[in-house]
Amino acid sequence: MAGRTHDFLIVSKAILPEAILKTAEAKELLVKGDVDTINDAVERVGLSRSAYYKYKDGVFPFYEASRERIITISLALENKAGVLSHVLNFIASVKGNILTINQGIPLQGIANVSVSLETAEMADTPENLLTGLGKIHGVRKIEVIGQT
Template identity: 85%
Template sequence: MAGKTHDFLMVSKSILPEAILKTAKVKELLAQGEVYTIHEAVELVGLSRSAYYKYKDGVFPFYEASRERIITISLLLENKAGVLSHVLNFIASVKGNVLTINQGIPLQGVANVSISIETAGMADTPENLLAGLGEISGVRKIEVIGQT
């Protein structure tokens, strides 16, 4: 079908079948240069070559899916001076490009903030970006709400 687009889901690893998890591991081993052939990689993880070829084009880690894309995150921030500034400074420190910021009026000591970030050229993976944001004092919750 011409113009077909791919639909993606964000799914917890804990519910995926073993063959899909092993396919992701094979791709990781190949990308990191730990093995040089698909044969070596599938042998190492205990996956058949046919299963690898069946899933290889549909399985990739979150950071790979997010590279050179825009991710939109929702944050729940404490209503304290400097919290949003720390968030923005951290994003800048990993070379994320902030495209939009929307902040709601603080209610009951917290404010909802959504930020769209262009990830092309980032010095780190989006996963590490999210982990780093979660360590900032005053950040109560982070959720990825969209990717393009």
């Protein structure tokens, strides 16, 4: 692992220390323009400036990490006519550029599909893309399996 310049993990917020979560929250306030200064941001979220500076370069939302990148998602879809079509149409509707689609033979009524897509031109965040895909009838499971 040594020598790699970009080592990232996707980690649930539920297991992160409070200082990291508050750093992300402070950065979001700054990006949205809800506060003018770092001092205002850390004061609002209840974080010390030293903790903010310690974590600020290593904490960012999933959508920021995957903007202008290629992400590969795995989906478990019900084996019903139109489900994959709805998934692909939704990705197209948010301007995700589909690069590859791989679908396995359905087993026990579930088809496993992997889709790789570019996110650079998307009208929304990859995070919201995943949320939207999860709302499609027939989508049973979604998982990000890789990103570049």
